Amino acid sequence: MSRASSTLLPFLYPCFDCQGVCISTTVRRALNQYRLRKPHSTLSTAHGPESTEQHAASSHLNPAPDDYARSVFTDKCQLKLAAGSGGHGCISFLREKFIADGPANGGDGGSGGNIFIQAIRGETSLHKLARRGIIKAGRGKNGQGKAKGGQRGEDVLLQVPVGTVVREITRRDPVAEEEQQRRDNASEDEVRGQWRRDKWILYPSSTPSDYAMAEFPDLQRSRKSGVALSQVPAPINLDLSQPTEAPILLAAGAVGGLGNPHFVSKTFPKPKFATKGDPGMTVTVELELKLLADVGFVGLPNAGKSTLLRAMSRSRARVGSWAFTTLQPNIGTVVLDNHQGRPHLSASRATGEPRTYFSVADIPGLIPDAHKDRGLGLGFLRHVERAQVLAFVVDLGAGDAVEALKNLWRELAAFESLRSMETNVRTESRIVDWKAFGSSISSASAKDAAVANNKESGFVINPPASQHLPDLLYKPISTKPWFVVATKADLEGTQDNFARLQEYLQAIMAGDEAHPSGLENSWLGKLTTIPVSAIRGEGIERIPEWTVSLLDD
Numbered sequence: 001m002s003r004a005s006s007t008l009l010p011f012l013y014p015c016f017d018c019q020g021v022c023i024s025t026t027v028r029r030a031l032n033q034y035r036l037r038k039p040h041s042t043l044s045t046a047h048g049p050e051s052t053e054q055h056a057a058s059s060h061l062n063p064a065p066d067d068y069a070r071s072v073f074t075d076k077c078q079l080k081l082a083a084g085s086g087g088h089g090c091i092s093f094l095r096e097k098f099i100a101d102g103p104a105n106g107g108d109g110g111s112g113g114n115i116f117i118q119a120i121r122g123e124t125s126l127h128k129l130a131r132r133g134i135i136k137a138g139r140g141k142n143g144q145g146k147a148k149g150g151q152r153g154e155d156v157l158l159q160v161p162v163g164t165v166v167r168e169i170t171r172r173d174p175v176a177e178e179e180q181q182r183r184d185n186a187s188e189d190e191v192r193g194q195w196r197r198d199k200w201i202l203y204p205s206s207t208p209s210d211y212a213m214a215e216f217p218d219l220q221r222s223r224k225s226g227v228a229l230s231q232v233p234a235p236i237n238l239d240l241s242q243p244t245e246a247p248i249l250l251a252a253g254a255v256g257g258l259g260n261p262h263f264v265s266k267t268f269p270k271p272k273f274a275t276k277g278d279p280g281m282t283v284t285v286e287l288e289l290k291l292l293a294d295v296g297f298v299g300l301p302n303a304g305k306s307t308l309l310r311a312m313s314r315s316r317a318r319v320g321s322w323a324f325t326t327l328q329p330n331i332g333t334v335v336l337d338n339h340q341g342r343p344h345l346s347a348s349r350a351t352g353e354p355r356t357y358f359s360v361a362d363i364p365g366l367i368p369d370a371h372k373d374r375g376l377g378l379g380f381l382r383h384v385e386r387a388q389v390l391a392f393v394v395d396l397g398a399g400d401a402v403e404a405l406k407n408l409w410r411e412l413a414a415f416e417s418l419r420s421m422e423t424n425v426r427t428e429s430r431i432v433d434w435k436a437f438g439s440s441i442s443s444a445s446a447k448d449a450a451v452a453n454n455k456e457s458g459f460v461i462n463p464p465a466s467q468h469l470p471d472l473l474y475k476p477i478s479t480k481p482w483f484v485v486a487t488k489a490d491l492e493g494t495q496d497n498f499a500r501l502q503e504y505l506q507a508i509m510a511g512d513e514a515h516p517s518g519l520e521n522s523w524l525g526k527l528t529t530i531p532v533s534a535i536r537g538e539g540i541e542r543i544p545e546w547t548v549s550l551l552d553d
Helices: 002-012 025-037 042-047 049-061 174-184 226-230 305-312 377-384 401-429 443-447 495-510 542-552
Strands: 076-082 115-120 134-136 156-161 164-172 200-202 237-240 248-251 273-275 282-289 293-299 330-335 357-362 387-395 451-454 458-461 482-487 529-531
Touching (some): 305 330, 377 401, 387 542, 482 495
Parallel strands (some): 293 387
Antiparallel strands (some): 451 458
16 A cells, blocks of 8 residues: 555656656755654664754755745835725715704714834844835725714834834925915905815715805815824935834824814705715834944955855844855844743843843955945945944965955945945035025035925925935944954864964954054054864854943943
8 A cells, every 4th residue: 555655656646756856946945844843763763862962953054046035125215105095975864753854963084094114123124015015005995874983094004124214305295385375365255155176075966066055164274183193294314223112103004084063154054965084194204224243254255154144043044165156135034032941141222111122234345445335335235334243264275364354444444434435425415504594505514405385386295206315324334343254163274274363363452463454543452363164064063152242332
């Protein structure tokens, strides 16, 4: 029976034929993992459980070419936020027994949904929001009879990583535009006695011609919900460098329309009209990660950064024995306390809360003249300046380690000088040209104007969408804490290279050697070099201890 089953298995289920060419990559990977987890395998019987664990660890650190996860990291994106519009008011009249023609009892429309933002720990990327593009809150429900108000629209909560900067690009608020137009054209004839399709709802079975000569009541001034008072003032410019306990309101929903009981008067004892809900506002914002990770791996291509990330965390970054296997940052999480027994390492943050993990960024490799935009160029260097601590990964088996470290710092110093020049130019462009008894407006202020009151286009906040926001200012790279990780220390003939690297770092601490960046005000704390063998997972336990000590300083 077993022989017949094994014979018919490929015929009935071709996807499980391990020897055929039609087997999928996912099934092959699952079968391999199943063989590794078998408790009574030949490997464990012959060599014991320790050999099985070493084989499983080596498979994670030295995986097959197809065993990796695609990186979906996104550190910058633009979102169009659309708050919910208000629901329409209801036109209804009381109908009960012995009351054939009762008074008006239509309910008001519900308010539109709001859009909130909250910075939380655990998120490391903006890719979940970037792929959405447009985020809309729920529309308020229409009012109902018997004075039943409409239901509020559904709110939207945007959860972003800690260290996200939110900046506004454009804004369109129809309610503010109408209020501005009302102030500009304060004419009684344009407000009273007109039927407006965008404002009024008529009773069913009636047409606008029935009300052509009718005189409608005054339109009330634009209203705002009570929640709008807690909205972030325009233009939005938030630096979420700490976790937010309560969500922050970015765009408040519009107010719903009024039911027909609001218009009962001597002139209109039974009004057959109600108002529509206000349209919601739209805001275009730019989200950018100011803090990429707690630790950033900086090194030449094929220095072992991705393998080191796999050894320290459960990341499935792509690894290989060729250059540029990493084309965008891979983020991993090193767990210090898994809440099971005693923590591996006790540490606390600057705010006093316990540090249970820290994030590590595997940044793509750096080549010579990267500050001239060669290779991955400025895109890579922009990631480096957003790491809190730098870990220079140096390959002991690829030439002089001291010279490799100097080359890395040389590129970072050139990029830092370039950034300082850009900052000086931007500062000079913002100098105000003051004139006595006149307006003082600089060219940069006119370009980056936060609020523009234009009578032709209404109330518009911020310039058009083509505006390019200036780059964020970060802490200089040379002032960040750093240390060196010497990889591939298990190779023969690397002891002398490691010894020279240690002597060089000790000379820097003693003041005999200048800082490798050659810049002033550089960080001159305690330096160390940690020899590791990432492919074997040896020596990596010292990296979290040293990293936490630098993060807590």
